Amino acid sequence: MAKRIVVKIGSSSLTSDEGGLNRDKVRFFARELGALQAADNQVLLVTSGAVAAGFRRIGYTSRPKLMHEKQAAAAVGQALLMEAYQEAFGAEGIAVAQILLTRPDFSNRGRAQNAHRTIEELLKQRVVPIINENDTVAIDELKFGENDSLSALVANLVKADGLYILTDMDGLYTADPRISPEAVKIERVDVISDELYRIAGGAGSSVGTGGMRSKIEAARIAMQGGVSTFIGSVADEGDLKAAFAGSGRGTYFSSSLHSLSSKKQWIGFLSVPQGRIVVDNGAEEALLHGGRSLLPAGVSSAEGDFHPGDVVEVVDADGRVLGRGLSNYASWQITAVAGLSSEEARRRIETTRIEVIHRDEWVATPIMKEAESK
Numbered sequence: 001m002a003k004r005i006v007v008k009i010g011s012s013s014l015t016s017d018e019g020g021l022n023r024d025k026v027r028f029f030a031r032e033l034g035a036l037q038a039a040d041n042q043v044l045l046v047t048s049g050a051v052a053a054g055f056r057r058i059g060y061t062s063r064p065k066l067m068h069e070k071q072a073a074a075a076v077g078q079a080l081l082m083e084a085y086q087e088a089f090g091a092e093g094i095a096v097a098q099i100l101l102t103r104p105d106f107s108n109r110g111r112a113q114n115a116h117r118t119i120e121e122l123l124k125q126r127v128v129p130i131i132n133e134n135d136t137v138a139i140d141e142l143k144f145g146e147n148d149s150l151s152a153l154v155a156n157l158v159k160a161d162g163l164y165i166l167t168d169m170d171g172l173y174t175a176d177p178r179i180s181p182e183a184v185k186i187e188r189v190d191v192i193s194d195e196l197y198r199i200a201g202g203a204g205s206s207v208g209t210g211g212m213r214s215k216i217e218a219a220r221i222a223m224q225g226g227v228s229t230f231i232g233s234v235a236d237e238g239d240l241k242a243a244f245a246g247s248g249r250g251t252y253f254s255s256s257l258h259s260l261s262s263k264k265q266w267i268g269f270l271s272v273p274q275g276r277i278v279v280d281n282g283a284e285e286a287l288l289h290g291g292r293s294l295l296p297a298g299v300s301s302a303e304g305d306f307h308p309g310d311v312v313e314v315v316d317a318d319g320r321v322l323g324r325g326l327s328n329y330a331s332w333q334i335t336a337v338a339g340l341s342s343e344e345a346r347r348r349i350e351t352t353r354i355e356v357i358h359r360d361e362w363v364a365t366p367i368m369k370e371a372e373s374k
């Protein structure tokens with residue numbers, strides 16, 4: 001049966017560590033994707049590589065680190081990238097389209113709908129949408145940086161049947177094989193545990209950005225959107241077809257048990273938090289392990305200026321992000337009731353819902369942030 005698939009290709013699969021685009025690789029991927037499309041599947045491509053393709057052309061000797069330099073390199077490289085894809089897909093008789101997105105494009109309903117509509121029309125016309133982050137306008141705090149989460153959000157947006165994250169490693173290992181040669185490959189993942197985030201390290205090559213950690217986060221987002229994910233390598237003819245058929249060189253993440261309601265997907269992955277609520281240890285335990293709601297008694301303080309109905313981040317005393325939820329209180333109300341019993345809180349402020357965050361409007365964040373800072 002024809003399927004809709006999103007394929008993400010990382011910088012490390014398209015460019016060399018020294019920078020510059022490997023046009024043979026671009027042609028190879030175009031042929032592999034073309035073969036899947038010829039078998040009546042709908043194919044979307046999320047590609048990285050703009051910075052890596054552009055930095056030499058602009059005159060830098062190594063991949064830039066400063067934001068404005070990366071943005072400039074990406075602006076040059078994106079054109080080179082699209083030129084290469086045009087040529088490569090053109091040789092397969094396939095037209096391509098460039099789509100550049102940023103995180104707020106997913107959190108703004110109107111923009112997301114427009115992007116979705118455009119993509120649907122392109123797919124209908126059998127054009128391959130080629131998607132990258134709009135690096136020129138993406139602001140620091142909201143930047144994807146890597147394209148792994150972007151590809152997962154795209155997969156959820158178009159309700160893809162599968163997400164294929166292609167990289168230079170043939171799957172997720174028990175440790176980064178570049179550092180630990182004895183690491184063993186994990187063939188299949190049904191539950192994304194904190195342990196998985198711990199074993200996944202950062203980027204291995206000098207051109208890649210997110211490493212395995214951001215790929216696992218992408219798999220989590222996709223799984224919770226009901227999309228199964230493959231993380232692995234496609235290096236020879238037929239590899240992508242094999243990955244698609246379930247016998248690829250990589251790790252498969254199932255989607256079945258994990259899909260979240262669209263409201264929780266919105267809260268967890270798409271919304272832009274408007275402030276923070278700091279909670280104590282008891283509340284942390286109740287939220288993360290007790291499946292309970294957040295009550296005023298467990299709240300220490302509020303940061304920022306938010307209103308009832310806004311999404312906020314919940315953090316512990318050290319600022320570690322525990323998750324996100326819809327706050328039933330304004331920030332000033334939280335300040336007024338922090339640490340009080342529900343009874344006392346009701347006396348102090350007028351509220352219809354005593355839970356500061358209801359458990360049905362709460363999404364926990366994995367330990368990723370903590371791991372990153374190590």
Ligand SMILES: Nc1ncnc2c1ncn2[C@@H]1O[C@H](COP(=O)(O)OP(=O)(O)O)[C@@H](O)[C@H]1O
Binds near residue numbers: 207209212
């Ligand atoms: N547990 C792990 N299993 C496999 N690879 C890992 C692991 N931890 C870290 N890595 C690294 O992740 C790298 C792939 O990510 P990245 O360099 O960002 O590639 P891409 O450009 O394809 O997104 C691999 O080269 C590898 O060194």
Ligand SMILES: N[C@@H](CCC(=O)OP(=O)(O)O)C(=O)O
Binds near residue numbers: 009051074209
């Ligand atoms: N938007 C950027 C993505 C940067 C990046 O390195 O991403 P990735 O290779 O997916 O880890 C680019 O095109 O260069």
